[in-house]
Amino acid sequence: MAHGWWGKILEVDLTHREFQVREIAEQEMKTYAGGSGLAASILFREFEDCDPLSPENPMIFMPGLLTGTPVPSASRSTVSSRSPLTGLWDESNVGGYWGAELKSAGWDGIIVRGASASPVYLYIADDKVELRDAAGVWGKDTFETEEQLKAETDPKAKVAAIGPSGEKKVLIAGIMFDGKLGRAAGRGGLGAVMGTKNLKAIVVRGTQRVPVFDSAALKALLKNEIPVIKEKAAGMSKFGTAGGVQAVEAWGDLPIKNWTLGSWEEGAKKTTAQSWLEDVLDSHHTCYGCPIRCSKLIKLDSGPYAGIYGHFPEYETLAGFGANCLNDDAEVIMAANDLCNRYGLDTISTSAAVAFTMELYEKGIITLEDTEGLVPEWGSAEAILTLTRQIGEKEGFGAILGKGTRKAALEIGKNAIEYSIQTKGLEFAFHDPRAFTSMAANYATENRGACHLGALTYFLGRGIQVPDLGYTEPPDVLSNDGKAKIAYDMQNYMSIFNPMGLCKFLFLASVGPTQIAGWVKAVTGWDVTPEDMMALGERLFNLKRMYNVRLGVSRKDDTLPPRLLAHARPSGKSEGSLPHLGKMLNEYYKLREWSEEGIPTRKKLKDLGLAWTEEVLPIAGV
Template identity: 50%
Template sequence: MPCGYMGKLLRVDLTERRTWAEELDPEAARKYIGGSGLAAKYLYEETDAGTDPLGPENLLIFLTGPFTGTIVPNSGRHAVVAKSPLTGIWGEGDVGGTWGIMLKRAGYDGILVKGKASEPVYLWVHEEGVEIRPARRLWGKDTFEVDELIRAETHPKAVISSIGPAGENLVRMAVVMSDGRDGRAAGRGGLGAVMGSKNLKAIAVYGTKRPAVAEEEKLRAFTKEMAAAIRERTQGMARFGTAGGLQAMEELGDLPIRNWYQGSWPEGAAKIGGQRLAETILTRNYHCGACVIGCGRTVKLERGDYAGVEQGGPEYETLASLGALCLVDDLEAVALANEYCNRYGLDTISTGSAIAFAMECWEHGLITREDTDGVDLQWGNGEAMLTMVQCIAKREGFGRVLADGVLAAARAIGPQAEEYAVHVKGLEFPAHDPRAYNSVAVGYATSNRGACHLQGFTHMFEKSVTMPELGYEEIQDRFGVEAKGELTAKCQDLMCLLDALKMCKFSLSGGVKVTHMIDWLNYVTGWDVSLQEFLKTGERIFNLKRLYNVRCGISRKDDTLPPRILTHKRGSGGAADNLPPLGRMLGEYYAWRGWSEEGIPTPAKLRELGLEEYAD
């Protein structure tokens, strides 16, 4: 087994209440590296188009990468993967914190869970063994309570991944939370509902082992040099976190406002942005394991259910989704909504999107007080937003309609409501507007988990990041059209590599290039990976995820964007008049990928990537 890996996977069958260790195949590790890359192999081979995402046969995968648990900067990450109950296709979450590091210290590279327990349980994974423990007394408790209770009965330094009431109630936007009050989340696609469907409340991990490293001295010297450079380049991120970009995004025309309808909101953005947060409720920074940036925020509120309690602060995506998208300019209300989401185990992006969707339906008279149990869903109503977050998590009142996502909610309300449901393949948009960056239009349309900025990250190449190894020595024109399909494909493959290695994407803002990643990989594992092999691995991973979706019925007909994004101009701000020409860029994207005109990887492409065994 190469260095950087523990060499073992933990298999769990909850139906049979059985656990066993399985050796990690070194050839599979070289071919897919780890994280969601390696998870793609297992999900493809062990589930299929007929798998019920909330059935016992769905496979819930937790996987680390070779960087996890080493000194490589910004590598304290792990992946959570399953068939998504929100979209019915490929589902993955990428999580920071320390849980993945502690899993490797317990002796495992990953955990693969199938089946359904007959009653609520949690897993206790440590160096001496694995236990399936009863969790009925934990059922109904929030993720912060669970974290404290499980550590009290396992180990004070154990790290917990858990679900809250939203996951228990099979809310299709439920998340898997980890690291207690720091609030790290596998946040998209309803993976918390998969965990809840298995009656699995939590997984606690603790150990003291360390992954071996092939070239310790070279790794240490290179990491020392690069860590200093990354810190220097990311001082703004350290000072204000992701929230610090909110006002700049508003000026660029990137911030979604009023359910993607409004173009500008400068006064509101100033009230909820990172600068305002730093001046008012911020108490300290938070670093994930091995992080040299420290973009996490810890805050303390003066009002609400958790006044005076330190808690994980809202990120940019949360402030945008629960704030700007709903026209809520009350920072404490948004921060409290974030706290509710963390405790209940809800995706802040999908939750904010669902509430903004409901507010627009209210505006147009499609729903009334009679439908919402008296909740006044007018734009900007922070109290109504807070109420609705809780209703969604509990599946109470109108929350029952929103709990399955905006696509299902629109179908329940009626045809006119579908105009206000902003999603791709059932996954609600994150908070970056394709009208502000043409490449993002292609990225959202083709992302394997549905609308996602992190699976392409192309907006950063049109704003601040260069990558000579990919042919991008200058910042790209965000309103340009030529070669945006190529840019998207190359960036998607690169993001697959970061997600397989388990390195934070903000490393790119710190000046990390492809050659740096390869050096770290070779120093850790002892391999001799070349640039060509490395890039081909990223392409292989992306195509295997696409194959999974093709098997679930996905094709060109699904690689599209909502009419609002393609036909409605923002009208003001930094992207006032741009509409992305998706069709033109999509054709170029398919051609660059070597796919058919219907978006299907061709047999020739699969042979080139060593994926011919998966050609159905």
């Protein structure tokens, strides 16, 4: 009997309306775990060379190995596919309750192939699986969709759904989970992949308990560990990520005016949660089994945006629609956040597209004729909200912006690409590699593009410790020395979390591979070590790199926008700092045992148990 997992995946063929059960061998789960790990193995082996927005592009919904167990913060699931935004590997991770519900229904994941001839939703109730007509919710926002589908199925069901932006195949559309709780698999445009398949939602109801090998041992571990997690994450519990805006600005890390300015002290004070959360807080919430409780529901009872009720804006949303657009009105950000959650839009890419538009207008690259009379001036609430709606509806100038800033810039021309802050086509998360130079190596080499979550190295600079990896003192954040090693170590470490279904905020409580190995052993019965966990992370990072190598990725793609390599911030704590990316990449590739062009060597692949991926090396000229 398996423990922590069930040994089966649901395969859904939407074209033929057929279902199959795919069995998972124990060795396969040991080698890749769940989440994005097992998904990467499947998607590599069954690769389809097709347009990401074609029915042939499969997508996988996969909870982690530990998801749904008593392990703290084991709530996470990953949606994986080839991104229509970047054309490369994509994984978008989400918390909430959906993943635990799928595990409770007796499934380790779902593979979706093909496309339905008409809108449908997938309903799973333990072993009962059916496709149902979604005509009644097609066109509705994600809040309305969740409410209606729970009424049609089971009030205790959990819902993953796309909004109108996913239906319209907007390339920065995400997938929303748990309705107003606003959990999002936001990045890379996977909502558009669902829309292509005419799949409006996946509704799940489970009534089983995920089996645990040694409940007593797990309980003993958690008795000591959970109080420490609560204590170390107390600030996150009170304000969530939204409480970090001022601190990030003080570090010179907050992107301001499309990454051009260095300081925004008063604006940061107005937009950080400490200034507004008490006035709008409705309730504190948590994801499944999480002692940190960083999630908040807000309610606006008065003012121009009265009636908003839902998940509060996270740090990335506050930074994107706030500082990066020179907007210091927190309620405007709440309104933009509400629109994104209802439409099913990635708030990072959407807000980046708005800031991009404002700079293009300022520089005279676009005019009022392009925007149909809308004046996209810096800080304009009308511009922020109108462009967000247009992106969600795929209308007006928003129809161009919804393709992502790289594609939009290439379509606009006139050197607009200079103002697109992205790597590999994915807009940057709002942490500046000029403030924490280790983030330069991370952003440049991350498999899905400019993703901060791939390593979170800036937290080391702010004093978070990972004793298991030898990080007990903060590094010099502006120095370029040793930063390739930090990125390498932290990418391998962070690559454990998604396959395990763990929230990365456990890192803030200094949870390391030792604790994770203990949890895996208690849950599964496998005799694993911290070294095994780090080897898993390294294996999976390289597997995803090989997926991208097949698609032509090499050193030429491991880069940063010129603005972040050649133009220093003019003020603030990181004033004058620039990352030396070329030197970092040379060091990083040596640590990875990749070629000078960023291609994993045959020896490295063999050492990691990935020799079976060598078939794609000729594509890279190896």
